[in-house]
Amino acid sequence: MDSYLALAEQVLTAQKRALSALEILRIAYREGIAPEHIHGRTQHKTLQARLSEDILRYRDGSKFYRPAPGKFFLHALRDDPVVPVSDRTPIVARRRKRDLPRHHALAFRKRLIKKEAKSGQVAMESFAKLIEHGCYHYAANSKQRASEDVLVWSFVVVVKAGHVLSYRAGPYREQRDSFMSKRVIGFYSPVIEADMTLFDQADHGVVWSGMKALASDLDLYDNLAWQALNANSKLQAVVYPENDGEADNLLAVVGFYCPEWLEPTSTRLAINDLQWIDLRTPINHLDDFDPWSQTLLPVAQRLALEA
Structure with missing residues (x-):
């Protein structure tokens, strides 16, 4: 697993709730666990792209899923009683049209x-x-x-x-x-x-x-x-x-x-x-x-x- 995904897994495991890519990085920075190369103004965009690509590529085989648009969580924690009910069910995202504008x-x-x-x-x-x-x-x-x-x-x-x-x-x-x-x-x-x-x-x-x-x-x-x-x-x-x-x-x-x-x-x-x-x-x-x-x-x- 690449360092972005490993970091996301570490933060989500500790927090036991769904988070956005920006929230994951803010917590990682605060806790001092983000590797040196994952520091910067736009790193949350890369993290979100990596999480989305992992879900798209591996589907049910991915460690991650989206319980809500822009939020990510771990399959391994879905049955943990501490996890909010709203974070336990993956949403099925529609595949985006490939001709949509791509930002930046x-x-x-x-x-x-x-x-x-x-x-x-x-x-x-x-x-x-x-x-x-x-x-x-x-x-x-x-x-x-x-x-x-x-x-x-x-x-x-x-x-x-x-x-x-x-x-x-x-x-x-x-x-x-x-x-x-x-x-x-x-x-x-x-x-x-x-x-x-x-x-x-x-x-x-x-x-x-x-x-x-x-x-x-x-x-x-x-x-x-x-x-x-x-x-x-x-x-x-x-x-x-x-x-x-x-x-x-x-x-x-x-x-x-x-x-x-x-x-x-x-x-x-x-x-x-x-x-x-x-x-x-x-x-x-x-x-x-x-x-x-x-x-x-x-x-x-x-x-x-x-x-």
């Missing part, structure tokens, strides 16, 4: 990206240095940005033996005309402030953000699938597409080398006509793909041929 979205200034971009790509070394030197900021959310903002998206390409996994994006996910009902070759999500933790600083949590998006879309939450996702996902390219058709975005392409035994499926309304595309042969109908996928097909082809 990672962004760069357009002039900086244009300076770094060569032939539509930003070198991996340059991207790492921009992160390392703190040359980024946060937009209010993924749908509210300044005209000079370039938003960063994690775009996961799933490849297996010369093939890339694709689907058609339904209206549940997409409202952009140029993307609606088009074929997509990746699973994407805006990178947000909470994605960067002590263990994900080099890429600001780009890979972590993409793993979450892929796991959510394809229900890759069982232990074997998650272990494969964790072991076989790597940041492969950073692309600045010219044919976006709207506001500027930076696509951090994460390659997931899908093992032979794993055959992804999905029941999501946003994921239609899931199928593998053979990239060992030329693509004849580029117009069938959305703008981002058209731009990223050469990257996907390279990764697929390496798989």
Whole structure:
């Protein structure tokens, strides 16, 4: 268990009542039990994200549950007579639509990206240095940005033996005309402030953000699938597409080398006509793909041929 979850378990065990992430951290600070790296103005956001992801990933197998929106408690203490009755029953949270605005979205200034971009790509070394030197900021959310903002998206390409996994994006996910009902070759999500933790600083949590998006879309939450996702996902390219058709975005392409035994499926309304595309042969109908996928097909082809 990571240090955020271990700290939450320690505080909740001592308090024997449901708490918000902010309340958990305030008690931890007061008691002097928070590790050095879990100090800071926004650490409660990271803690809340970690707790939510653990519940989403492990479901009934998680140590934690929500007895109320924004509150967390421990399954192990549900039958303790000291625990308030209101904290003993988990609520069933509806899965959030993946196209909802994500708060504190990672962004760069357009002039900086244009300076770094060569032939539509930003070198991996340059991207790492921009992160390392703190040359980024946060937009209010993924749908509210300044005209000079370039938003960063994690775009996961799933490849297996010369093939890339694709689907058609339904209206549940997409409202952009140029993307609606088009074929997509990746699973994407805006990178947000909470994605960067002590263990994900080099890429600001780009890979972590993409793993979450892929796991959510394809229900890759069982232990074997998650272990494969964790072991076989790597940041492969950073692309600045010219044919976006709207506001500027930076696509951090994460390659997931899908093992032979794993055959992804999905029941999501946003994921239609899931199928593998053979990239060992030329693509004849580029117009069938959305703008981002058209731009990223050469990257996907390279990764697929390496798989």
